Amino acid sequence: MKKRLSPRSRLTAVCLAGAMTLGLSAAQLTAGAAPAEDSSAGATAAATDNGLRITGPKKVDAYAYPGEKFAFIDSARYLAAPQVGYEFVTKRDSYGATPVMTVTTVDGGEKGKTVTVPARLVDGMNGIKNGLRVRIVNSKGKELFDKKRTLCPTGYDAQRVAPNGPSEATYPTFCGGNWFTRSVVFGVDQGWAANIEAYADVAGVKIGHKLTMTTAITKPVARLLGIPDDERTLTQKVTVRNAEEEWGDDDGFAGEPVEGFSAEGADVGQLMQDVSPGTAAAGGIEDPGVVERTPNRYLADEIKRADKARASKKPGTKGASPRVANPGGDTLPDLVAEPAWSIGTERQGGKDRLTFNAHEWNAGPGPLVVEGFRRPNKAVMDAYQFFYEDGKQVGHAKTGTMKYHAAPGHNHWHFLDFAQYELVTPKGDLVTTSGKQSWCLVPTDPVDMLVKNATWRPESIGLDSACGGKEATWLRESLPVGWGDTYVQYQTEAFDLTGVPNGTYKIRITVNPDGNLHEVTDENNVSLRKVVIGGKPGARTVKVPKIDGVDTETGDLMFATETARTAGTASTSSHAHDHTHTH
Known part of the structure; x- marks a missing residue:
């Protein structure tokens, strides 16, 4: 029924x-x-x-x-x-x-x-x-x-x-x-x-x-x-x-959630539930086999950088040089990359892919606030990082670009300068890169509500994330102190395993890869998660060793040290910030 x-x-x-x-x-x-x-x-x-x-x-x-x-x-x-x-x-x-x-x-x-x-x-x-x-x-x-x-x-x-x-x-x-x-x-x-x-x-x-x-x-x-x-x-x-x-008829209930969040808090806690060992939701995750997916209309053009243009002295003002802020320490965010989890494989568009969840968060003491100001008659925005002290804006700096993403499940603006996802060898040599190259930053997961200046109710601080529609001329994305944003990487946002031989690799997540964002330190900007890829074309598998003694793939510490996984979708359902469900 x-x-x-x-x-x-x-x-x-x-x-x-x-x-x-x-x-x-x-x-x-x-x-x-x-x-x-x-x-x-x-x-x-x-x-x-x-x-x-x-x-x-x-x-x-x-x-x-x-x-x-x-x-x-x-x-x-x-x-x-x-x-x-x-x-x-x-x-x-x-x-x-x-x-x-x-x-x-x-x-x-x-x-x-x-x-x-x-x-x-x-x-x-x-x-x-x-x-x-x-x-x-x-x-x-x-x-x-x-x-x-x-x-x-x-x-x-x-x-x-x-x-x-x-x-x-x-x-x-x-x-x-x-x-x-x-x-x-x-x-x-x-x-x-x-x-x-x-x-x-x-x-x-x-x-x-x-x-x-x-x-x-x-x-x-x-x-x-x-x-x-x-x-x-x-x-x-x-x-x-x-x-x-x-x-009325319930067909509308099945519509896609809106990327960003409102004062209702509807997206902030969209899939918020801890399934760590010992929780009521913990337990082994069923393995449904290799997941077949139809292709996503996420085109190669989306991952290209926007065309070059002169920056603005004042956001939204064409032609002048930017004012680069010298923000004080308490106004800066500290961006942290956590290890990948909910890792699996899928078959999509005739290709084998490695799926995973990625998560980056802001350890503070200042919020990360990025605003986009649209260039006249272009589907491109200049992105600025804003700095706050005691709740007041004290400066801004040009920090990158936003581009309109016209694709099913999106149709909104993405920031292009936030993170990078790579599959590398144990020595760090690049094997392949995720197709995920743009972001709408939203606080989906509380990470540390006791860190200095942590925001307990991000939906009420007046710095809401809003990813904007096609006609938007301005928008704001934010990661409040203590919060992170989780992304489910599947379809073309996952790693293409075509030609990747079986063996041991690492998923490398890098936040602020180009250093465009001002932050406290870059020492915690990179995380690595070991994976062991096996199987054969059409039926690739992955084993994910525990991290710090925790098996993030089953929710059960009693399982073996390495747990074979051949599908990511069953496990990603409890942690994703998903918009059919990929951002």
Whole structure:
């Protein structure tokens, strides 16, 4: 049966899978009580009015399409912190290290006591494992749905519940990360309530049916956090409505996501979920064999540099020399290339290709902001890097070119001077280069939310990425501090293996390859990932050794040191910033 989702449900199911919400009793923190490892009676912390409470409307709607016995429920359920805020921090020292989560109360902007969450309850960077349970029954009491979910309090759809907290929600809108995420921050602000993303796909129901849904923080977590039984559970009456009457025909739901992001945050967390070992989403990835693809209309012309033209003294002003800024250290970004992952092979356009995910991020302390100013009557923009100090623009410098990319799944502007992807020999000799030669920079992955000047809510800082349409005369792309951008390299953006003999190679990712961007240092601009290519034409294979003891290709540390992979698409689905799905 085909499952059809609303625009919001697509965001929920794809972008925020596993992201839920919870809080911590102020009594436990202020008393300094150690978190209980045991979920048995007696492990309860005293609850007060400062603690969190689950809340929401008593009557809500689900949606089904005519003729289908399937409904989607995404009702408003919140965890409120009316008196004291709660900040969750998860961090790890290396790729393979066990994440450590702490919870701190925040009152009037002042941080209180900090408690460490037991390791057994930490689901990687995603939140607290099995902390939420959603159960749905029909009008006759028959159980239709009963699942536990990872909990994570975030700023997505945050609602103000009291006047005593900050005027705007401060925490990130989702939880999760990628293999190389160092730290994440999430929480519920004082005087605010965070949405519990406890969505549910329910089979066996149709338009007009009446259901009862119970959403509860699981007992072990509630006891740990000092949430009493009468405040950890929410029961809602559900009526199944006609989805076509609400949203119209769902054909539009399958449209391509927009490259860039809006204040809605819809693209920022598009596929954000940590699948590191020990997470709820971890496990072996099925091998579907060599993937056959039809050719992409990504033409060779796209990878050529734009025609030469005189630069501008003031962006958008033709004919003068550029003003080169001498930016101070705190205004500069620090661009970092992480190793490739989700590596596989595919057969496309009669060629064997090596697919992979590439990721570059900004370690700060300043944001990377690049703006394009269109040359008159040309599909070319001059690109400038802008520098900010204390939130104010303090300078700019000419840094490259942007070009309009007219191709299915794109039809927007790309920056041509950001990164380079190469397959090299163990000695570093070039074998082949990726067809990916241009970028629309968007913060897709939080990498380190504790680094100096890290931006927790990039969609709200006023420096949004927007890749522009055909008629655009100006646009801005950015990587805020602490964030990276992940690209899925397949089809012509992958490595062409034609004529490449079997053997050991390295995927070399270089950010800022020409040095055109001003940054703190270039010492971390290159990453290398070992791969072993085998098989025969039409059925090439790749083995990917672990990195720092972590097998990024299966999500399971118990697998062998080298894992044979023959397809990239199955593994890339949980980490890609994809626009059908390549940028």
